[in-house]
Amino acid sequence: CFAPFLCLRPPQIRVKPDRTGVVTDGVKHSMNPFCEIAVEEAVKLKEKKLVKEVVAVSCGPQQVQETIRTALAMGADRGIHVEVSGKDYETLGPLQVSKIFAALAKKEQADLIILGKQAIDDDCNQTGQMTAALLDWPQGTFASEVTLEADKLKVVREIDGGLETIKIKLPAVVTADLRLNTPRYATLPNIMKAKKKKIVNVKPADLGVDVSSRLEVLKVDEPPQRQSGVKVETVHDLVEKLKEAGRI
């Protein structure tokens, strides 16, 4: 039996006025949509009795506890909150997160790690792959279908040219793509049950992980504002305006 591992990412941000980064104060944290799909897949595996226990993990400040609770309400058994806050959280990137996940996977003796293919705030698409490399585990990324066959995992991957089917040995890392499943709504009876499930607090230092970043953000800008169009009354006006703008 396996104990898959879920990694959840809180997204949704705005650029700070001083352009040094993004605003995280008072921003509503919610589960990354791809991670939600990962949670759903893990819960499905458990419902099929192919997996023994589902553990949900998230790295971040206090607010991520809510995200973990949602995963518990969807069917995860217990949660691990890796506390990273303040400056450390602002510079937390895929490399540090994958180190944390690798350390936890070893500690918990996980057989399968499922996470979203990328976070919708930074679109890095690196954590899953880095985690697999650090653990020296096979990876099935952009999964749109996952099937357990004996001790191997058959993964159908969404690639540019279509679909690629691979078979990988367990333990492995899988990253969820959009079409893997449709996540269920957490219903009230399960939300009530989730309140009793355990969430354990852990610090990166406890796992022997250094969260300092090797990257320095130089600046962050918003995309350019869309200019409003100009309406003209006649074709003559249109031609004049185009000439004025140096377009013709």
Added chain:
Amino acid sequence: MGIFQRFARIPLKSTYIWSLCRQYSTDLTAVDRALIQHRCVHNRGLGASPGNPGAAPPRLPFSRVTQEDLAFFRTLLPGRTITDPDLLKSSNVDWLKTVEGNSEVLLRPKTTEEVSQILRYCNERNLAVCPQGGNTGLVGGSVPVFDEIILSTSLMKQVITFDNISGILTCQAGCVLENLSNYLEERDFIMPLDLGAKGSCHIGGNVSTNAGGLRLLRYGSLRGTVLGLEVVLADGRILNCLATLRKDNTGYDLKQLFIGSEGTLGVITAVSILCPRKPKAVNVAFLGCSSFQQLLETFQCCRGMLGEILSAFEFLDASCMSLLEKHLKLTNPITESPFYIVIETAGSNATHDEEKLHKFLEEVMTSSLVTDGTVATEATKIKALWSLRERVTEALTHEGYTYKYDISLPVEKIYDLVQDMRGHLGDMAKNVVGYGHVGDGNLHLNITSPSKDPALLAAIEPYVYEWTSKWKGSISAEHGLGLKKRNYIYYSKPSEAVALMGSIKAMLDPKGILNPYKTLPDNIH
């Protein structure tokens, strides 16, 4: 498809028509006069009659648009006088595609002054005018019946001022509700009303129909939130009551006459409205109940435990859910139940609100008032849950033909009407569904049929109106009377009241050019 006939051949016996005739005695030709007398004396046949009170009455003797008229309009509104039949088509038909007029002119003024000149001219020339906003009304009030000139507010879309201390917004009548919402949200405020048609409806239209919507439970009706109006009267006089004061008790409150008057007393050109602060925390819960009684008890519990943060309490029945699943492929997030509730909370503190909400949910779950449910705190999920309520109207349009009833009743009686109707209609109807603003005592009863069915209509009406009247309800809670329901007014208002309405109409619009054939009944007795 129900298209009202342009020329109903029945004569109409109506004191309202007679008073109009007296006004016109010098303007009419001998032939016209004879025709009207003939019509008024003999009362038979098609059009508005006891069997079909919603149909159009015969065309009143307004002038017809001439080339001179068009020349005047084109000089006043260059490039904004539309006579192309293709462009006119969508403005001649209502959103439900059940009513179609034959207007040949669509005018698009940009300023109040232009509206004033248009109405002054039309009043002198005796040309009928149909004011039109977003054309999203459901009672045929927003489109011409015959060849009335369409006066569109679509180019009057400027925000005039916004004061972010008092929250008072002043804007032109043609601003689209959703655009105003977006404008306000950037400034940390919201509109006090919200409805499914927000992407198309104009604030002027909302005010002239006293639109209700999803937030009425929390912020009240437009009669409370509208602080001032600028209205152009039938003869072109501009009535500037565009106050931006929260309190002003100086004389009669004229704006209340125009709110809900459906464009028959004046054309609203600008609105000043009080806007609430944007809530910091919005949560939506979607719950399932096994009986209407439990739904009502849930409402009471909700009021008690969520009270000050409750911003919406809506319901839909199992039939609605099947239609959503069948026609729009939406998924039911919880287990199948006879009734579903959408509860929205809006407050200033996310943690406090979630605590209140969770306590409430725990209470209704453990006491079994609610059998299942789910909660959303995140924007996309909230939108998904709301669409289960907001898109029922859309799902119904896929059934064929829908007979829509918007009824106010004592809250306990709301679903009795749906069940009685089901029993009464039996196999004649395809589907009988109920949904709506149960928190406000407002039911949207919808009966579907593969196509228009006069026998079904005869079974529904006047049964539904008599039922409503018996329980002292309103036959039109928020949709207004428009063309379709004008003759049912007596089910909810006494004759003295309607007679007084007629007098006010005659005083403000003696020639009756503003949105004729709408709101007031053909027979004022």
